Amino acid sequence: MERWKINLGVLWFGQFMVMSGMTMIVPFLPLYLQQDLGMTDPHQISTWAGIIFAGNFVTAFVFQPIWGGVADRYGRKMMLLRSGFGMAIVMVLMGFATNAWQLLGLRMLNGVISGYVPAAVALMSTNTPKAKMGFALGTLQSGAVAGSILGPFIGGLLADAVGYRSIFYITGSLLTLGSILSWIFVKEKFNASEAAKKPKISILKAWKNLQHIKQLPALYTVTLMIQFAMQSSLPLMPLFVADLLNGRTENLAFLAGFVSSITGFSNMIASPLLGKWSDRIGSEKILFFCLIGAGVAFIPQALVSSVWQLFIARFFLGIFLGGLLPTVNTLIRKYTPAGMESRSYSFNSSFLSFGNMIGPVFGGFISGYIGGIRGIFFFTTAMLLLNAFWAYLTLIRAKSASLHSGDRQTVE
Template sequence: MNPGMEQRRNFRVLWGVQFISTAGLTVVVPLLPFYLETLGVFGEENRWWTGLSLSAPALTLILASPFWGKIGDRWGRKWMVVRAVFGLCLSMLLMGMAQTPWLFLLFRLMQGAFGGVVDAAAAFAGSDAPPDKRGRTLGSFQGATAAGSLAGPLLGGLLADGYGYRVLFFLMAALTGISGLWAAKALTEPRTGIERKRKPVPLRQVFAGLWGSRSTRSLILAGFLAKAGVFGLVVVFAPLVRDLSGSPAYAATWVGGLQAVTWGATFLGGSWWGKRNDRSSPERNFFFASLACGVCVGLQTAVHHPLWLLPLRLVQGFCFSALLPSVFLKVTRSSPEEVRGSAIGVTNSFLVLGQIMGSFSAALISGWLSPDAAFLFLGGFFLTGALLMVRLPRHTLSRSPGLPPLGMEQAAGGVNRER
């Protein structure tokens, strides 16, 4: 099989695997309070355990992501994707078997320790996709995440009511396991010409390389703020819609419909922004997308009926699809092949830290002040990310994608000395 056919097949497999994995994860999240009730947790204790269970995978993923990226740099990208998928499969199987909240929490922590499919797929695509199509590829993967986020809750609601929560866990574990077998059989290791089995570059050296480039550092910080903003919105969006709807009986319908609109727009926007990233700088596209997200989030406090949220959520979802792929594309371009997995792993840990910060800060602000104040605060995250792009030198915003990678000379030099 020629390289072009291999790359197209790899893309289809990675897209499918990311879709199934995301659907499996988002099936679980909305139903956590109900599942914990089957484990004997009710009332205020249920809310505490729900929050703890939601944040648990992120805590271990922060630590595990750079480690798995480093392993991938040494042993190859394919098996890191397979490892992440089978780790998720095993975690969901065990979560479905848990009999106590403590065991369930342990298996949620294990889920994060196995690493994420998103960063494994990004590292694979960064090595496999042609340089002039990496933006489109990473943008399409954001579309797969959006499609999975749209399908997961819908599937979960239908199956949980008919068959129960444990059966739902087992079914999604089985689907994820099948996708892992598909990846193991169909994925072809990227042809990079790099010798894998060698002494690895220390992670602190990789971090210093990323942080040494002003443009890369600024885009990672802006991605951190974007991740904080979008996960903070998860906390405060439903209360705002409930207040606007005027009837708690219809609030859930409005929340579900508006979330569907947002993820549908993200699905449509991924490839569009990806093509733009291939033609121009990701910093420039991040600026416009983050600015639009910040404005749309702030304006959601000014409407008086949920219907007016529809266009704002549509634009927000479309523009959000540009943000994280732009960060991963910048890191891919700024890191040599020898340390690309480590660089993406370090970046992903930083982004997950933003996820945790956003959720907790939104909960604190909405509790002290109001959901409106929290929306304005979270909109400020996106606007600050856009401001970080404005402060970059003009030549950075117009740099051609074909120029050599910047900011990782230390890491590359370390590899060259070890050869």
Template sequence: MDSSWKRIIYLICTIQVGGGITIIGVVSFIPLFLAELGLHDQGQAAMWAGIVSGVTPLMVALSAPYWSRKANQWGPRKVMMLILFILMITVGACAFTQTPMQLLILRILQGVVGGYVPIGLAIIVLITPEKKVPWAMGLYQASMVMGLVFGPLMGGLVADFLGYRAPFFVFSALTGICMLGIYFLMPNLQFKHKVDESVSEISLIKYFLSIPRVRLLVGMLFLCNFGITGIGPILPLYIKHYMHMTDEFVATIVGIIIFGAGLFSALASISISKVTRCVTMPRIVFTATWAVGTLFILQYMMPSIWGLGIFRAIAGFFMGFVTPIANTLISKAVPVECRGVVFGAVSSVAMMGNVLGPVISGMIARTFGYGAVFWTTAAIFFVAALFIYRNLVIPSESDASH
């Protein structure tokens, strides 16, 4: 194990990129695909795009503790193969949908089997030497982000050139390749500490959220997920109607903007181990959160697509620091024997940001206009920055001074 832990982490990160592409790849073209399915009203399209995009992470959030427990019982290899197999089938079936409701049902099923992120985190905690955990967390977060950005870019390109149904076939094939990667390359790992079957998922979540630092950090993960995914479903419509773009290349442009933000986010994540040598983790999270709030306002103020894209990319850079640092601090805040289970429990709460982001953004856009989404998200990040400063930065610097 000592000589192969890095190889396993690289494999898990690669699978995470493929899985992320599959789950989030529809964002860049889903509002346009819904129009093909019969939704032509702008308000309805925005609302349905938010629901279809948000329902998958909702089911992921609800099912994550279940799959984490199954991975604890059966081993992560079997569970990840099962998840990827079902995901491959349901994604391919989306290409044959004829109504928005059919698409919604399949997206629900994809979410039910989408709980592989906390399994990957648990594997990292299991096999990574203690001193290398921040590096491994940063790399895993970078892989998650790259999945989130390559997905819309790939989906947008395929949709623009081959039609809105073709991306589902591409994503299904990619998921199949990931499943084969697990089958041939993943060893049969077993978690050292088994979960008591008499303890429910709700009890685990309540226990971990009773720890003040964990509660605050999970809130930050929730917020970061909200900020990353919330703007996605309305971005194609915002660009089309406020920046006077034709339908022909909207999906590709959205994919490029999301790709740029994700690329900068990934660069931040993989540089965390170097940055934390100079600045404390709480101070990094505070600075990054405040900067993201400011940058969402600047995105709204941009009159051109590329100005919007540049500030979106810079915001992505700062968001890239938040999640891996929060996960590292969470792992340090719980007992060693609980670290493998904690991510399944708290991930279900944090992933609700992926749910509420698209849904609430769609509702805000329909009621108050697309611009209100930028201002609302910025305000939430500013409030979060104040909480971080009060509850993490001040206590940590006070302890250091003593």
């Protein structure tokens, strides 16, 4: 088997383990605070659950660019192992927490040492044939999405079977397994001596250098908007489902979870297919098409009158979302200068974390002013379509103008 395919298989499993481990605690976090850590006040429990869950994203937002710079200098595989083994240790320690402050500190520490996903993307993008880039990154993305979908489901099953604390120990063991497989089987083409000769630059200077490449801010904004679009309405989804059920409570939790996760299933299916298509017709076109499609796909959600209509609308939304992050990653590799790939991907990861942070907060804040969750759907449509227009100007139109300019120079 070709080396890049072996890397892809191992890193797919690694991404699945990391993302499932990160989301496995979602269903039972409030119960863990109540039954194992001794909290009794419902408001205190809900407040701490939100703070603890967000703590990981806050520190990840800050530290991702730092690890990206280290990866560009010493190699991406080293960052995979640092992050994988580090998160495994922290996850096990969470199982020994005795109060909310300890759990919050460990979640924030987890964000500090995280970075497996951007390191995996950077490694694949720099060690995959250009003609297979879209397919490889699309497939890799499906592993992360699969973990995000199945993580809460697996966590819920394990909570009933082995208790809350044991889940942290199991997750830590699985992260260790994924890291060991990466250590043994993932191979990277990286010239450490050449990287060491390049001058060290600060995070701020690296950001300024990359910001001058006008395509990259547009791509980072796409990542931010994807996460914002999904997270701004997600906390309100159970209430929306309850409203569509006209007050009926039977199967409410199941239906709310099903509606929230169905976009992930269609995303997982579509990512490799759209990635392969982007290898044929160009990532810029797929990105623009999927931004338009995702924006339009939010409109039916604002107009639905039943849960099954919402289910269908969100399934189609997931198809378009499946083409966004893989093409963003492909284009970041295309426009990033050689030797700065990991740092560029780490900035993109920071934008992703920022979207995860502000989406729920902003959505909850403005929902009362713009007609609840239905208003948020329309607002998201407008933001995604504006983002599509910006992407068209900076990616497709600029590329076309560059090609025409080159043709004129050739004729002259």
